[in-house]
Amino acid sequence: ESTLVIAEHTNEKLFPVTLNAVTAANKIGGDVACLVAGTKVAPVVEALSKVPGIKKILVAENEAFHGFLPEALTPLVLATQKQFNFTHILAGATAFGKALLPRIAAKLDVSPISDVIAIKSSNTFVRPIYAGNALLTLKSRDAVKVLTVRGTNFEAAALDGGNAARENVPSADSSQNLSQFVGQELSKSDRPELTSAKIVISGGRGMKNGENFKLLYDLAEKLGAAVGASRAAVDAGFVPNDMQVGQTGKIVAPELYIAVGISGAIQHLAGMKDSKTIVAINKDPEAPIFQVADFGLVADLFKAIPELTAKL
Amino acid sequence: MALRVLVGCKRVIDYAVRIRVKPDKTGVVTDGIKHSMNPFDEIAVEEAVRMKEKKIASEVIAVSCGPMQSQETLRTALAMGVDRGIHVDVSGKDYELLQPIHVSKILAKIAQEEKCDIILLGKQAIDDDSNQTAQMTASLLNWPQATYASKIEKTNGELQVLREIDGGLETVRVKIPAVISADLRLNEPRYATLPNIMKAKKKPIKKVTPGDLGVETDPRIEILSVEDPPERQAGIKVEDVDTLIAKLKEVGRI
Numbered sequence: 001e002s003t004l005v006i007a008e009h010t011n012e013k014l015f016p017v018t019l020n021a022v023t024a025a026n027k028i029g030g031d032v033a034c035l036v037a038g039t040k041v042a043p044v045v046e047a048l049s050k051v052p053g054i055k056k057i058l059v060a061e062n063e064a065f066h067g068f069l070p071e072a073l074t075p076l077v078l079a080t081q082k083q084f085n086f087t088h089i090l091a092g093a094t095a096f097g098k099a100l101l102p103r104i105a106a107k108l109d110v111s112p113i114s115d116v117i118a119i120k121s122s123n124t125f126v127r128p129i130y131a132g133n134a135l136l137t138l139k140s141r142d143a144v145k146v147l148t149v150r151g152t153n154f155e156a157a158a159l160d161g162g163n164a165a166r167e168n169v170p171s172a173d174s175s176q177n178l179s180q181f182v183g184q185e186l187s188k189s190d191r192p193e194l195t196s197a198k199i200v201i202s203g204g205r206g207m208k209n210g211e212n213f214k215l216l217y218d219l220a221e222k223l224g225a226a227v228g229a230s231r232a233a234v235d236a237g238f239v240p241n242d243m244q245v246g247q248t249g250k251i252v253a254p255e256l257y258i259a260v261g262i263s264g265a266i267q268h269l270a271g272m273k274d275s276k277t278i279v280a281i282n283k284d285p286e287a288p289i290f291q292v293a294d295f296g297l298v299a300d301l302f303k304a305i306p307e308l309t310a311k312l
Numbered sequence: 313m314a315l316r317v318l319v320g321c322k323r324v325i326d327y328a329v330r331i332r333v334k335p336d337k338t339g340v341v342t343d344g345i346k347h348s349m350n351p352f353d354e355i356a357v358e359e360a361v362r363m364k365e366k367k368i369a370s371e372v373i374a375v376s377c378g379p380m381q382s383q384e385t386l387r388t389a390l391a392m393g394v395d396r397g398i399h400v401d402v403s404g405k406d407y408e409l410l411q412p413i414h415v416s417k418i419l420a421k422i423a424q425e426e427k428c429d430i431i432l433l434g435k436q437a438i439d440d441d442s443n444q445t446a447q448m449t450a451s452l453l454n455w456p457q458a459t460y461a462s463k464i465e466k467t468n469g470e471l472q473v474l475r476e477i478d479g480g481l482e483t484v485r486v487k488i489p490a491v492i493s494a495d496l497r498l499n500e501p502r503y504a505t506l507p508n509i510m511k512a513k514k515k516p517i518k519k520v521t522p523g524d525l526g527v528e529t530d531p532r533i534e535i536l537s538v539e540d541p542p543e544r545q546a547g548i549k550v551e552d553v554d555t556l557i558a559k560l561k562e563v564g565r566i
Contacts, residue, residue: 069484070447071456095477099459102412102444106451111413111532114442124536129440133331134340135541139534178456178490182472182483195478199565223566241462241497242480247438248496250478256565266330273544277565279556285549294547295559307553312566 001030001122003088005054006077008096009036009044016196017092019156022053024149025090026157027119031055033084035169037065037076045166052162059166064174067181070100072174077104079172086144087122093148094195105146112146113138117153131247131270151195152253152274187242191217194245197226199256202245202272203238204230206261206282206301210238215302216260219309228252230259230268246271261301264289281305314370315429315488319360319394320419321353321376323385324439337537339408349385352434354392355494358501359464360432361393368466369430371395375422377415379403383517390512391504397517398422402529409531412440414522416448421525423453428489430471435460435493446493456486462497 003025008015018034025032032053036044037060048057058080064072077100081089089104091097093115105112118126120137123145129136194200201216201223213227220227228245229238245252247270257275262268264280264287272278273292280293283300290296297304325331326346333340349357363369374389376382377400386397400418402410423431431450436443450457458464458473462481465472475482476495486492504512522529550556560566 067482067484074451095460095475098443099447099457102447103451103457105444106413106416106448109413111411112442112444112448113533114444128541129538130325130331130340131438131441132541134333135539137536137539139536141532141534178454178487179458180485182485184477184480184482186480193479240480241476242478256560273541277560277563278544278547279560290549291546292544294563295556296547296549297553297556298549299552304553308557311553311557 001028001087002084003028003030003032003090004080004084004086005032005034006089006091006097006100007034007036007044007048008092008094009038009041011038011040012043014044014047015092016156017094017151019051019159020151020154021090021092021149022051022157023154024116024119025088026053028088028122030087033058033086034164035060035077035080037073038068039063039066047159049164049166050160050162051157051164053157054162054164056165056167058169060169060171062171062174064176068096069179069181070103071176071178073100074103074107075172076169076174078107080169081108083170088145088147090147090149093150097148101146101148108144108146110142110144110146111140113140114148116147116149131267132273133266150251152251187240191220192224192226194226194228194243194250195252198254199223199225200228200245200252200254201225201258201260202228202230202262203233203260204262205232205236207233207238213239215305219305222309222312230262230265232265259289259293260305262289263287264292315363315368316427317360317363317369317372318419318423318426318428318431319353319356319372319374319389320433320445321357321374321385321389322350322437323347323376323378323382324350324437327351327438333538333540337539338535339538347381349388350434350437352436352438352494354501355496355498356432356434357389357392357394358499359494362499364393373398373426373428375400375419377402377410377418378407386517387512388504390515391509392502393508396515399517399519400525401519401521406529408535409533410529411532412442412444412448413532414527414529416445416452417527418522418525419445419449420452421527430488431491433491433493435495446491450491453489453491456490458484458486458490459493460495461492462495464492464498
């Protein structure tokens with residue numbers, strides 16, 4: 001067995017999900033290589049070279065990789081695959097990984113496997129279906145396995161102790177005129193990123209408006225937490241969509257999840273029920289969120305949250 | 313140049329239905345369960361119909377792969393304003409093991425036969441949650457892909473697409489022909505009105521098989537089991553904020 005992990009990064013910074021994917025790759029067995037493709041990737045290669053469990057880092061720098069478009073990256077991955085004949089190709093189950101890997105898989109005539117949460121063997125995987133309301137264990141019959149793995153289900157690989165070799169991959173013809181990257185508007189925040197934060201505080205429709213989310217930001221500051229929201233809060237226009245936790249938003253599994261003014265619709269639970277400890281604060285004692293909460297506090301959030309912030 | 317648009321619409325268990333796993337762990341219970349059009353596909357259909365209303369599209373064709381009942385899903389699309397439907401008949405064991413790779417081959421073939429310029433699909437189906445079909449269809453056709461679209465604008469021979477990504481939003485420009493996958497915020501699908509439902513009954517649905525299209529549906533996976541996720545036990549209710557803080561300290565979370 002040999003596995004290729006496609007690194008997700010910004011050229012300057014490695015996204016933590018890649019470290020989770022490295023752990024998943026090592027569960028498959030065999031050597032693990034990591035592909036870093038971008039415009040100028042030295043800092044990312046440097047960081048990855050210290051990660052234990054990576055045998056070699058394949059580096060491809062090209063202006064064509066600006067914006068990390070799947071149309072440009074696919075020929076590179078295919079050329080790399082042709083050279084090394086990996087048995088598995090992995091990436092994190094993120095917007096990046098999920099946009100790219102199926103494009104590669106189709107060219108290899110392989111049925112990709114999305115959102116893998118457990119690796120039973122080199123060809124047997126577990127993935128959630130129906131928004132996590134059922135778990136499917138499947139055996140892939142394809143020669144090459146193309147998987148996206150859910151970061152929250154695999155520990156992050158360490159960032160030191162490794163000594164991976166570095167190798168440039170022959171550049172494939174990555175120039176393409178099918179698509180063009182125009183720009184990104186990323187939400188700016190000093191708080192940790194939702195999917196990798198140890199503590200997440202989410203607000204629901206009970207927050208009543210966007211301004212009231214300040215209560216959660218204040219608490220988040222005290223706890224070093226990320227702030228999320230339910231779909232109801234997003235749909236009501238309180239906060240932007242990238243804060244959404246749930247089936248149609250982000251899947252999180254922090255050590256501590258604090259649900260504030262969230263009733264606990266199935267679609268929200270799908271995004272957070274793997275959290276280690278769940279706290280629910282809601283004034284409705286019948287709210288379904290209490291059925292999954294380790295600690296439930298039936299209270300008016302507008303009193304409880306400021307009190308909590310003050311006492312921590 | 314007016315464009316020909318192909319939309320996919322998958323028949324899935326209705327989003328409001330509570331999923332039950334079969335006792336023999338071979339799948340989930342589907343018999344006698346309410347089914348609807350995959351919600352993300354509804355958004356794709358709506359967008360295609362709006363393209364027609366804005367005269368960007370000349371014709372909108374809907375495709376559904378699945379058993380006979382998929383024609384009901386196609387009727388819904390027709391009632392929303394789609395011009396005609398193609399039902400790709402796949403049922404029984406074949407359907408249970410039908411994967412996005414098969415569907416994308418079917419869609420790619422139909423897009424070529426029908427000379428389509430844009431393929432609009434939901435970003436994922438809410439049953440298998442694969443999130444693959446649009447990307448794979450684009451790949452097979454060598455067309456660009458714009459996934460997770462929350463806004464689509466047509467410029468000269470190109471589409472400018474606002475995409476929902478993990479940290480916010482991204483804008484890409486893709487050449488036509490292209491494949492687009494619809495995210496939640498792209499639009500709010502219309503309800504079909506009674507007159508339109510009546511009209512839809514007269515619109516044509518063509519039935520084909522994957523074999524007719526030259527697509528093999530050889531199984532790519534074996535389903536070993538479908539099980540309930542581990543149940544989470546409800547914990548305790550705490551009296552007040554002080555008790556909550558004490559409990560969280562006790563378990564070492566703060």
